[in-house]
Structure formats: structure tokens, C-alpha cells
Amino acid sequence: MTNTSKKILLNAFDMYCVGHINHGLWTHPRDESHRFNELSYWTDLAKTLENGLFDGLFIADITGVYDVYQNGIGLTLKESIQLPSHDPSTLVSAMAAVTENLGFGITVNLSYEHPYQFARRFASLDHLSNGRIGWNIVTGYLDSAERLIGQTGLKDHDLRYDQAEEFLELSYKFWEGSWENDAVIKDKVNRIFTNPAKVHAIQHHGRFYQSQGVFQVSPSRQRTPVLFQAGSSPRGLGFATKHAEAVFIGGDNPEKIKKQVEQIRELTAQQGRKAEDIKIFLGITVVTAETHKLALEKLDEYQSYANPEAGLAHFSSSIGQDLSIYQNDEAIPYQKTNSIVSVNNRFKEQKITIQDLKNQHKLGGRYPLFIGSGSEVAEQLIQLVDTTGIDGFNLTRTVAPESHQDFIRLVIPELQSRGRFKTEYEKGSLRNKIFGKGDHLSTQHPAHEFRCYTQSKSQPAEQNLEKQTA
Numbered sequence: 518m519t520n521t522s523k524k525i526l527l528n529a530f531d532m533y534c535v536g537h538i539n540h541g542l543w544t545h546p547r548d549e550s551h552r553f554n555e556l557s558y559w560t561d562l563a564k565t566l567e568n569g570l571f572d573g574l575f576i577a578d579i580t581g582v583y584d585v586y587q588n589g590i591g592l593t594l595k596e597s598i599q600l601p602s603h604d605p606s607t608l609v610s611a612m613a614a615v616t617e618n619l620g621f622g623i624t625v626n627l628s629y630e631h632p633y634q635f636a637r638r639f640a641s642l643d644h645l646s647n648g649r650i651g652w653n654i655v656t657g658y659l660d661s662a663e664r665l666i667g668q669t670g671l672k673d674h675d676l677r678y679d680q681a682e683e684f685l686e687l688s689y690k691f692w693e694g695s696w697e698n699d700a701v702i703k704d705k706v707n708r709i710f711t712n713p714a715k716v717h718a719i720q721h722h723g724r725f726y727q728s729q730g731v732f733q734v735s736p737s738r739q740r741t742p743v744l745f746q747a748g749s750s751p752r753g754l755g756f757a758t759k760h761a762e763a764v765f766i767g768g769d770n771p772e773k774i775k776k777q778v779e780q781i782r783e784l785t786a787q788q789g790r791k792a793e794d795i796k797i798f799l800g801i802t803v804v805t806a807e808t809h810k811l812a813l814e815k816l817d818e819y820q821s822y823a824n825p826e827a828g829l830a831h832f833s834s835s836i837g838q839d840l841s842i843y844q845n846d847e848a849i850p851y852q853k854t855n856s857i858v859s860v861n862n863r864f865k866e867q868k869i870t871i872q873d874l875k876n877q878h879k880l881g882g883r884y885p886l887f888i889g890s891g892s893e894v895a896e897q898l899i900q901l902v903d904t905t906g907i908d909g910f911n912l913t914r915t916v917a918p919e920s921h922q923d924f925i926r927l928v929i930p931e932l933q934s935r936g937r938f939k940t941e942y943e944k945g946s947l948r949n950k951i952f953g954k955g956d957h958l959s960t961q962h963p964a965h966e967f968r969c970y971t972q973s974k975s976q977p978a979e980q981n982l983e984k985q986t987a
């Protein structure tokens with residue numbers, strides 16, 4: 518499939534930690550990720566990305582620690598493999614204050630808090646960023662997280678998605694079903710800040726959650742944040758194609774990526790949504806320089822600081838299997854675990870040795886690696902978009918912030934000169950920038966059912982209160 522005019526979407530992919538995907542590079546003399554706990558590190562990054570016209574900063578997060586490899590956290594601590602890692606929501610107001618257009622896709626694991634607190638926090642951020650918030654919906658895959666919050670083990674994989682379904686339904690009720698658009702009138706003369714007739718109590722009596730009452734936050738620009746998801750098991754795909762507006766996939770082979778894309782588009786259509794209602798982002802790593810030769814030299818230099826074993830430790834937790842027990846030339850047996858099904862399934866389909874994984878984790882990890890001059894990388898990215906049908910990329914960092922700066926200086930102008938990347942931002946919210954159809958979710962989306970501002974589904978707050986006190 519070739520679409521010569523399709524503009525490529527682009528997010529930076531990062532995490533509020535030192536070692537994110539490309540482990541070991543924190544030891545590179547020019548890498549600044551050890552400054553991850555300084556606000557200026559993030560506000561500078563936000564300004565850099567906005568200068569480069571990135572659509573968003575996609576911030577990964579985990580609840581828990583990587584303790585599967587060697588049955589402990591020794592290497593995780595030494596190499597700072599997503600430990601320490603801090604709460605990503607806390608970064609966003611500051612980054613929003615120094616930018617106007619950059620979107621923020623924030624990962625939050627829904628398993629460990631009530632939808633009410635979560636919906637309130639995200640609606641508040643959407644207000645402060647003037648509609649630039651996205652939520653990467655994750656359900657968790659680490660036993661260590663369960664122990665940290667006093668549970669005995671991870672809930673069954675599919676049960677986590679059952680809970681996620683209900684979490685979203687209740688969140689939609691808060692965001693879409695409690696306040697009408699014209700509820701807040703700020704009328705000083707008549708002393709009416711909010712019209713009580715326009716605010717409705719929601720009701721929810723479910724399997725996992727109970728809630729009754731009025732949402733505490735007035736409608737933000739987008740109401741529901743832009744919904745991202747990265748599950749790719751059969752159950753995960755069903756969930757993503759029902760709710761998500763953007764899905765994030767991994768994959769190193771164009772044929773397989775294309776199949777994944779076709780499957781996502783088909784499932785989306787089966788859910789009664791338009792195939793183009795979901796944007797598909799592929800994770801990638803790029804090493805670029807002024808010439809091909811210089812890019813190869815840079816790759817060598819970066820790889821001399823990388824630590825593939827740290828990549829293995831990360832991977833062990835992703836699949837829930839301790840990979841330290843195998844020799845380099847041993848093929849990794851498939852074991853059914855409760856972790857990331859789609860990543861683990863690779864061991865069913867292919868013979869992969871520890872050495873294969875180590876080679877892969879020198880740089881890039883689960884994401885394809887592109888090396889070359891700006892024009893070479895741009896050509897490869899365009900070809901991948903046109904042959905697979907993806908919509909854009911989540912770009913990992915290597916040496917921070919150098920790798921983002923290199924991409925902006927060398928690759929983006931080449932994409933622009935080929936007409937495949939914007940030369941200015943669209944107006945409006947993050948949702949409008951991505952889809953060009955306004956700030957709110959479309960009427961085809963399941964959230965529509967819970968809207969009080971198109972059809973009233975609950976009583977005005979005052980009537981409800983009267984009933985309770987009668």
C-alpha cells in the first residue's frame with residue numbers, strides 16, 4: 518500500500534527514569550539521563566521536541582521493579598533498569614507550561630487505583646495543558662507490583678482486561694456523563710458559577726467498582742484524554758480496537774508488522790468503528806549522523822557503552838521468565854506466564870537463543886533499529902510506513918538528549934522535504950491535531966453512550982441529593 522501524501526506522526530518515547538529501552542547508555546560521557554530527576558531536564562526536552570514539531574512525548578511507566586532476572590534486583594539497581602523510576606504525571610504541568618502544542622501520552626496502570634482519583638487527575642491535567650493529554654492504558658505485568666501493594670500475585674491476564682473494561686466505563690461516566698458543556702457559566706452578577714441543573718450524578722454498580730455522585734472536575738477541553746493502548750494478545754487487541762485511538766506496537770519484520778496492522782484495522786471495523794479511527798505507532802530506534810559512515814561510527818561508539826545483559830534483565834520481567842539460567846547458545850523454551858503474552862509468544866513461534874537476544878539488546882531491544890544519514894533514515898521510515906500501513910513512530914532515546922537533537926536536525930528536514938512530515942502544528946487539542954475532527958471522541962466511540970451532553974442519562978445533581986436526604 519502506498520500513500521504518498523500521508524504525513525508521518527511522531528512521538529518521542531521516554532520514561533521518567535535513567536535506563537529506559539537502550540540499557541547501559543547512561544554511562545556514555547554525553548548522556549544526561551542521570552539528571553532525570555531535575556525538572557529542567559524535562560522542560561528542556563519538551564522545548565526541544567516542540568521545536569522539532571513532534572506530535573507528542575509518550576511516557577512509559579511501570580508499577581513495580583524488574584526482579585525476575587537472577588531472581589533479584591542486583592543488576593536492575595546497578596544498571597538503573599527503570600529503577601529508580603518516578604511518577605510520570607508529575608512532570609506534565611511543567612512541560613505544558615513551556616510548550617503550546619506538544620502532546621503528552623502518559624502511561625498509568627489502572628490496576629492499583631480507583632477510577633475516580635485517576636479520572637480527576639487526568640481531567641485536571643487536561644485543563645492545565647489546554648487539551649494536550651493522552652493516556653496509555655496499561656494493566657500491569659509485574660508480580661513485584663502486587664507484592665508492593667500487599668497482594669499475593671498478578672491477577673489472571675484476561676481478568677485484568679475485564680477490570681480494564683469496567684475501569685474505562687466508569688471513567689467515561691466521569692469525563693463524559695456528569696457535566697454538560699454549558700454547566701460552568703461564571704456569572705458574577707447573578708452569583709452563579711455553575712448551573713446546578715447541568716451537573717449530573719453518575720451511578721455505577723459493577724463487578725469491580727461502585728460509584729455514585731457528581732464528578733469533581735468540570736469538563737476539560739478534550740474531556741476524555743486521547744486513549745493509547747499497547748496490548749497485542751487476542752484479548753488485548755479486542756480491548757484496544759474497542760477503546761483506543763492510538764495503539765503502540767513492537768516488531769522487527771515488515772511482513773509481520775503489516776499483518777499486525779491489517780489485523781488491528783479489521784478488528785476496529787468489526788467494532789463498528791472506522792479503520793482510520795485508530796492510529797498505529799511502531800517503536801523504533803535511530804542512530805543518525807551527517808553521512809552513512811559517520812552514523813556507523815556513532816553506532817559503534819554507542820554500542821561500546823551498551824549493556825545487553827541489562828536488556829536481558831528487562832526482557833526477563835516482560836516475559837516473566839528468568840533468562841539468566843540459560844547458556845548463550847541455548848534456545849529459550851516457551852513457558853506460559855502471566856506477563857506480556859504478545860512478547861512471550863515469540864518463543865512459541867521462533868527458535869531464539871540468549872545470544873540472539875543479547876545481539877538485539879545491544880541497541881534497539883524489541884524495536885527495529887535504523888542507521889544512516891538523515892536522508893537514508895527518512896527513506897527507510899517512509900518505506901516502512903508505505904509498505905506496512907502504520908501511521909507513525911514512537912522514537913526511543915539512545916544518548917539523551919543528543920539522539921533526539923540528531924533526529925530533529927538530520928531526519929525531520931528530510932521527511933519534510935519529501936512532504937511526509939508537517940511543517941507547522943495543526944490548531945487545537947491533541948485529539949484535533951491527530952484526527953482533525955474536533956476535541957471530543959467521535960459518536961462511534963463506546964464513550965458516546967455515557968454522554969450527558971447529548972442525551973441525559975442521569976438525574977440533575979440537586980434531584981439526586983433531594984432523593985438521598987428525603
Ligand SMILES: Cc1cc2nc3c(=O)[nH]c(=O)nc-3n(C[C@H](O)[C@H](O)[C@H](O)COP(=O)(O)O)c2cc1C
Nearest residue numbers: 577578655656747748749750753766767857858859
Ligand atoms: C510496545 C509496548 C509498550 C508497552 N509499554 C508499557 C508500559 O510503559 N508500561 C506497562 O506497564 N506496560 C507496557 N506494555 C504492556 C502492555 O500495556 C500490556 O499490559 C501488556 O502488553 C499485556 O497485554 P498483552 O498481553 O495483551 O500484550 C507495553 C507493551 C508493548 C507491546
